[in-house]
Each structure stands twice: as C-alpha cells, then as structure tokens.
Amino acid sequence: MGGFKGGGLNMSISIRSLTLNEYLLPGNASCPGCPASIGLRMLGKALEGRYVLVIPACCSTIIEGPYPKSSYGVPVLNIAFAASPSAAAGIKAGFEVLGKGDIHVVVWAGDGGTADIGMASLSGAAERNDDIIYICYDNEAYMNTGIQRSSATPYAAWTTTTITGKSEHKKNLPMIMAAHKIPYVATASVAYPLDFVVKVRKAASIRGMKYIHLHSPCPTGWRFPSDKTVEVGRLAVQTGLWPLYEIDHGVFKLSDICKPLLDKRNRKPIEEYIKIQGRFSRISKEQLAELERYVESLWNEIALMIEKSKMSEGGC
Amino acid sequence: MLKQLSWLILLLEVVELSYILPVSKPSEGASGFTGIWRSFKPVIDVGKCRKCLLCWLYCPEAAIKRVGDDYMSVEVDYRYCKGCGICANECPFKAIIMVKEG
C-alpha cells in the first residue's frame, strides 16, 4: 500500500492544509476511540463551517450533548428517523429563497437510520435529486440502543440480536444509491480521513443528491480496544472487505488507495481483520470461507464496473 | 408602544434567547471535562516527534492541540483527552506512549 501507515497521506491534499478550526468540540459524550467523532471532525474541516447538520436519532445525537450545550459548532436539526432527507431538502430550499444557497445541508445518519428506518425517504430524496449531502456513518449496528443488528451488519458478526452471528450479508447501500442515478456516490473510511475530506469537498461542488458511505469501526459495539479504531478501519480496506470508490455522474472510479487490491494477491487475509474484533470471536471455518467468497464477488463486480465505465468513457 | 417593544427585545437579548427557546449553543465540554474518564494518558516524547501531525488528524476528541509559531508542534489537552490511545497507536515514530493514570 506504500507510504505511511496512515495511508490516507498520499492524497491530493495535505494534513497541514486542513483548517485548525474545530466543528466537533472537545468534551463531548462519545465513547473513547469513537469513529463517528473522527468523521464529524473531518466533515467540519472539509466544509470549514459552511454547513448545517440534520441528524436523526443515533450515537451522534448523544455526542451532541444535553441542552443547553451543543458539541457541534454548526446548527443542527434533530429529527425523527424517517424524515431526515426530506427535512434537509426543505432546509436547502429555504436557504435558496434566502439567497444562502452556498450553505451545504448535510444529513449525518447511522446505518440503522439509513439502511433500515430512513430508507424510504432517502430513496425519495434521491429520486427527486434534492440538493443535499447525505453521509451514512456506518458502525454496522444500532449502537445507541445497545448493539442490535441492522441490515448493514456484516455476515457472521455478533450483535445482541444475532448472538450466534448474523446469517445474512451486509446490504450494499452505496450501490443501491448508485442505482438511483444520483450525481455522486462515494465510499470512505475513518481510517483514511484525507480521502474522506476530498470526497466531501467533491460532493459539495456538485448540485443535486450526493451520498457518502463512511465505514466507522466502533470499539464499543465491535468489541475491540479503543486505540484500534483506525487500525481496524484500515484492515477493512486492505482485506478488500470495504472498497473505496466514487461513482461520479455514473462513472465508477476506484480510489487510488484501493487500486492495488484489484489484484487478489495484494489483499490482506480476512483473518487479520476478524481476529482483533470480539464480535467475530466465534466465527467458524465455514463462515470465514463464506466471507471470503463475499469479498471475491465484491471485487468481481468492481472489475466489471471499471470495464463498463471505461467503455462508456471511450464512447463505445 | 414602540419604545416598550424595543425594551422587550433588549431584555430578550440580555437574558439570552437561547435559554428561553430550546436551542443549544456550541460549547466545549458539553458533557464536562471528559479527561476524568481516562485510565491511561498519552505522553508525547518531543524528542522523537517528527511533526507529521497524524495524531492531530486522528484524535477523535480534538484533544491534540497544534502549538508553536508554525502550529507544527503537538500537545495534549488533558482536560478533554479520553485516553483512547489512537494517537499512540497511529504515531509512525512511536513518539507517544500511554502511561497509567493515578
């Protein structure tokens, strides 16, 4: 993978170029090592305060803190689960009328709020191509209510409602969003913050519906030590389980960090990712083999999409 | 009448609208001084630090401060650092160690 351990370094922007201003303020309620916090901090640095947040119930509403204080340096609308994309579209329309159309409206929602409970209105906003940025921070379960499985929980993972390991695979949300033909879809990881910042800025430069899916390893729910958040996130990418890519106006582009992974030999063994997480501690050989098949098919699909995008770009 | 109204507006501003309407205000320490949660604390060895800023980038709490004339030196804000250890784990030069509190 080259370069530093923090692979997100060989990007088109540098750490130094990020603003010193913070939009997630210290002294908030997140667990030590929280991935949502890393994501929220980077979101603030990407948009430098020119945004408002719409947040349905999730860990990030708790991180926000109790009234009369807020840990977020920007205005936040807290709203019922299924309403966030529509509410965001309404706020954006209001800004347009007031001549403040340059303020970005960002939905920041969990995987439960996105893949399950908010799915219908998210699909509606995508179909209408509402001018919002939707970011799903994916900690792969309903963490805030006690680690219940969501449709984004991966196969074989323990949660309090899948005590022998989940029997279904993770729902492929980014691809479902791409099927709506919205102008911009991207995957990102808290382990590669600069890549995430670049993608958020790209999304902000595009009019219409933008969707970014941010992989967010959660020490509390995944059962790993709090200092391993970034390491686990990096392994998810390096093993091929969480590919980083963009679909920019229909054109699929594998992110540079992941290009070597097209060759199977460059992917780390899945065990490296699995073994440091308590939620996979009881995984069987068969389940591991099934996860390996899943990664294989994921990358076969990616190879096909790259081919297809090359063809359409070539004008065939 | 108009005079009374302007007085009322002034009064509202003084008492702070935010405490009358249920609107929270951005504040550090919304959940207190979270440094007291810590059981291990990160200690930076300035001699080993190569100023790569990765610890600043990854700290979930914004508890690593950029200091010095060029903002290229790093310092821990122990009032809020929760002791997660990510900075120590990510430092490529092993310049941060976690020391037991107490």
Ligand SMILES: Cc1ncc(C[n+]2csc(CCOP(=O)(O)OP(=O)(O)O)c2C)c(N)n1
């Ligand atoms: C309509 C509705 N159903 C259920 C809840 C309870 N609830 C609050 S947060 C939450 C979990 C959200 O999970 P996710 O979106 O993944 O966010 P996370 O907590 O993992 O950050 C649930 C079920 C609710 N607030 N409203």
Ligand code: SF4
């Ligand atoms: S449960 Fe996970 S995502 Fe939620 S606050 Fe704790 S570490 Fe963050």
Ligand code: SF4
């Ligand atoms: S990560 Fe290590 S070397 Fe880099 S700035 Fe922090 S302490 Fe210094």
Ligand code: SF4
């Ligand atoms: S231990 Fe965690 S909270 Fe404290 S400075 Fe390091 S990364 Fe930040």
Ligand SMILES: [Mg+2]
């Ligand atoms: Mg979740």
